[in-house]
Amino acid sequence: MTPELQRYSDVCDAIAKLFQPYVEVVLHDLESETAAYIANNFSHRELGEPSLLHEIDFRGGEAVIGPYEKVNWDGRRIKSISVVVRNDKAKAIGVLCINMDVSHFHQLQQVMELLSSVPQNTEKPEALFKEDWHERINEFILSWTWERGVTVETLSRQQKRELVEDLAGQGGFSGKNSANYVARILNLGRATIYNYLKDQKEKSRLS
Amino acid sequence: MTPELQRYSDVCDAIAKLFQPYVEVVLHDLESETAAYIANNFSHRELGEPSLLHEIDFRGGEAVIGPYEKVNWDGRRIKSISVVVRNDKAKAIGVLCINMDVSHFHQLQQVMELLSSVPQNTEKPEALFKEDWHERINEFILSWTWERGVTVETLSRQQKRELVEDLAGQGGFSGKNSANYVARILNLGRATIYNYLKDQKEKSRLS
DNA sequence: TACTTATTGTCCAATATAGACTTTATCGTC
DNA sequence: GACGATAAAGTCTATATTGGACAATAAGTA
Numbered sequence: 001m002t003p004e005l006q007r008y009s010d011v012c013d014a015i016a017k018l019f020q021p022y023v024e025v026v027l028h029d030l031e032s033e034t035a036a037y038i039a040n041n042f043s044h045r046e047l048g049e050p051s052l053l054h055e056i057d058f059r060g061g062e063a064v065i066g067p068y069e070k071v072n073w074d075g076r077r078i079k080s081i082s083v084v085v086r087n088d089k090a091k092a093i094g095v096l097c098i099n100m101d102v103s104h105f106h107q108l109q110q111v112m113e114l115l116s117s118v119p120q121n122t123e124k125p126e127a128l129f130k131e132d133w134h135e136r137i138n139e140f141i142l143s144w145t146w147e148r149g150v151t152v153e154t155l156s157r158q159q160k161r162e163l164v165e166d167l168a169g170q171g172g173f174s175g176k177n178s179a180n181y182v183a184r185i186l187n188l189g190r191a192t193i194y195n196y197l198k199d200q201k202e203k204s205r206l207s
Numbered sequence: 208m209t210p211e212l213q214r215y216s217d218v219c220d221a222i223a224k225l226f227q228p229y230v231e232v233v234l235h236d237l238e239s240e241t242a243a244y245i246a247n248n249f250s251h252r253e254l255g256e257p258s259l260l261h262e263i264d265f266r267g268g269e270a271v272i273g274p275y276e277k278v279n280w281d282g283r284r285i286k287s288i289s290v291v292v293r294n295d296k297a298k299a300i301g302v303l304c305i306n307m308d309v310s311h312f313h314q315l316q317q318v319m320e321l322l323s324s325v326p327q328n329t330e331k332p333e334a335l336f337k338e339d340w341h342e343r344i345n346e347f348i349l350s351w352t353w354e355r356g357v358t359v360e361t362l363s364r365q366q367k368r369e370l371v372e373d374l375a376g377q378g379g380f381s382g383k384n385s386a387n388y389v390a391r392i393l394n395l396g397r398a399t400i401y402n403y404l405k406d407q408k409e410k411s412r413l414s
Numbered sequence: 415t416a417c418t419t420a421t422t423g424t425c426c427a428a429t430a431t432a433g434a435c436t437t438t439a440t441c442g443t444c
Numbered sequence: 445g446a447c448g449a450t451a452a453a454g455t456c457t458a459t460a461t462t463g464g465a466c467a468a469t470a471a472g473t474a
Contacts, residue, residue: 020353020356021321021353042361103360107314107318108318108319111312111314111315114227114228114229149223149227149228149247149249150249151228151311153310154249154281157429157430157462176440176451177451177453179452179454187394188430188431189430189431190431190454191432191433191454192429192430192431194453194455195430197454198454364460383420383421384421384422386423396462396463397423397462398423398424398463398464399460401423402461405424416473417472417474418471418474419470420472421469421470421471422470423466423468424465424468425464425467426465427464429460429461430462431459431460432459434457435454436455437452437454437455438451439451440451441448441449442448443446443447444446444447
């Protein structure tokens, strides 16, 4: 890492530490297009890894880009913002990326939502309306558990299996990485989800 | 269940439904000292089960007793209140017990706490000050994970093992049912906790 | 003391899982 | 639309976890 860029690493540490453990800060080197420094690395990136900066929309030449949303490898949802950082000659030398794990805040929202909202008993499966499939899955699980007077934490294995099968029946696994996402919510392994789905196919084939 | 008591069962349903799924309502028959009705049964009580009402402090002859705290069989913490209910002749015929699962609210508190509080770096292990061992364990896990910039949800098996061993080293398993409690927080089985502890003893014996 | 009940700890067969792997889709480029 | 590069969808297996039953021990209770 160049000394110019080096000086920003402390800034990364400061930001990450203030919001510990909800925030990760990645400093990208624009020269080599790699990750030069990572504070509170929860995305499990490696130093020196290619930055894939082309994913970020630099149009307009703004210094601050975002915020935008990403999904972490393990299904947690991340709110991110990026800043182009410069050396003393005002040359753009890096991009500082702040990634915030908002999964806990979503959870918190759901607890309050469950308490304060009046459930709609419209006959139509309202799970199908939200456009983001994450939301659809959340919605589905929320109402599935609500109807049974339970919460995800208290589901038995059998119940989780049923939930997964029902969700599959509704086409809930069409989104990208949705198996991963559901696995994390239900505290199951990804493999387990696939096992359930396979068993279900097997069962329906036999009947 | 006598018709007199029966009439209260709808009240139970109403209360439970309003706070679904966080509240359970148990109607005890004072005659037989058994559970006569249960709405949203999360304590896994059976109808007709003995009520153990003597646990409740009736001194003073108050109609409303509590609130007081209990711990559910699976380690969730419950805030409860009880009301003596009467028939038309003002004879006490039952006790209506409202049990609220506060574990989700505690969780929520912790998320906010982690965000808003400034960690004390007093050298002394502050885990030892709280008098309730539940709190001590919570505190321990919170600071253990904080130091490593992770959250309980993201702990690997190996990390959970280390956490359990460290906690055991601090005497964290002296409370009643503490193994159960820790298991639930870490999303482990009770058996797994004991496996870890046994392995640890084994290891230290060999070294 | 003896009896009752709750907790601790162990065991095992059934189940889930990390991680490596193969196959299949998706994307970007020409 | 063919090609190569990536990512995601699935599969597989050796190992770890776990529900539930049980035995051993402790803690009340009368």
